[in-house]
Amino acid sequence: MTTLQNKTALVTGASRGIGRATAVALAEAGAHVLVHYGRSKQEAESLVVEIQKKGGRADAISADLGTPDGASLLAKQVRSTFGDRLDVLVLNAGISKAARIADHTVAEFDSLFATNVRSPFFLVQQLLPVLGEGSSIVAISSLGAREVVGKPGLENASILAYASTKGALETLVKNWAAILGPSGIRVNAVAPGIIDTDMSNFTKTEVGREVALGMQALKRIGKPEDVADVVAFLASDGARWITGASIPVDGGSKL
Numbered sequence: 001m002t003t004l005q006n007k008t009a010l011v012t013g014a015s016r017g018i019g020r021a022t023a024v025a026l027a028e029a030g031a032h033v034l035v036h037y038g039r040s041k042q043e044a045e046s047l048v049v050e051i052q053k054k055g056g057r058a059d060a061i062s063a064d065l066g067t068p069d070g071a072s073l074l075a076k077q078v079r080s081t082f083g084d085r086l087d088v089l090v091l092n093a094g095i096s097k098a099a100r101i102a103d104h105t106v107a108e109f110d111s112l113f114a115t116n117v118r119s120p121f122f123l124v125q126q127l128l129p130v131l132g133e134g135s136s137i138v139a140i141s142s143l144g145a146r147e148v149v150g151k152p153g154l155e156n157a158s159i160l161a162y163a164s165t166k167g168a169l170e171t172l173v174k175n176w177a178a179i180l181g182p183s184g185i186r187v188n189a190v191a192p193g194i195i196d197t198d199m200s201n202f203t204k205t206e207v208g209r210e211v212a213l214g215m216q217a218l219k220r221i222g223k224p225e226d227v228a229d230v231v232a233f234l235a236s237d238g239a240r241w242i243t244g245a246s247i248p249v250d251g252g253s254k255l
């Protein structure tokens with residue numbers, strides 16, 4: 001069984017969806033979890049209470065990761081809570097956008113890269129002093145980093161800008177893994193397929209559900225817990241010889 005007894009963990013975007021399930025999984029494995037949120041204060045605080053009621057340790061912490069100083073403000077709060085040691089960093093907070101090529105705007109493009117790429121980049125930079133031998137970083141990428149998802153076509157909505165943020169994130173993961181490996185820090189990505197969260201609202205329609213199931217070997221919609229369990233494993237000593245990897249968690253999508 002995965003154990004993270006006496007470990008400290010930060011999960012960004014833990015108020016909802018995959019981040020929330022990940023915070024629960026890490027807390028159940030014994031970690032003291034910082035539940036980071038942006039706008040969803042109530043959800044984050046209720047998660048903290050839920051974890052504490054089950055005997056776990058958690059605190060809520062907020063920062064807008066779409067702003068230039070969001071990552072450094074968050075890192076400051078993490079360091080003041082945990083002191084000099086962060087064992088697990090889950091880079092999960094993210095936003096997506098589906099639109100026709102013609103309808104993508106500069107502001108939305110910049111916002112996607114600010115939240116999905118710039119904030120993880122500077123969060124790792126700012127937290128380096130408290131990461132060390134045995135620490136594990138897990139970035140939540142996407143199937144979209146490697147595969148074209150949806151029906152290509154100029155008249156169809158596409159997630160190409162979002163997908164390219166995840167390609168950039170996976171490139172960072174490889175570079176971080178190479179640079180931080182000698183310090184004993186492992187860095188991996190998890191690449192979910194379609195997971196039932198607010199971000200993938202389209203799976204709640206019959207058509208959306210059919211599109212999702214049509215590309216998967218396993219015939220159900222993925223759940224946040226399907227991803228969270230893999231993140232918890234990667235964060236644990238069981239994954240001590242894995243670094244620089246991207247693990248698909250997609251029910252066998254696009255095989």
Ligand SMILES: NC(=O)c1ccc[n+]([C@@H]2O[C@H](COP(=O)([O-])OP(=O)(O)OC[C@H]3O[C@@H](n4cnc5c(N)ncnc54)[C@H](OP(=O)(O)O)[C@@H]3O)[C@@H](O)[C@H]2O)c1
Nearest residue numbers: 013015016017018037038039040065066093094195197199
């Ligand atoms: N769902 C999928 O099908 C899927 C597939 C592949 C990859 N992913 C990736 O998995 C990760 C989590 O996605 P999800 O589906 O769980 O999404 P979600 O339910 O929409 O949750 C997104 C989380 O990110 C936080 N967040 C977004 N923008 C933020 C900002 N500017 N500052 C601070 N926090 C911010 C949100 O916090 P607040 O609500 O508190 O603002 C929320 O906790 C993302 O990186 C996403 O790209 C999702």
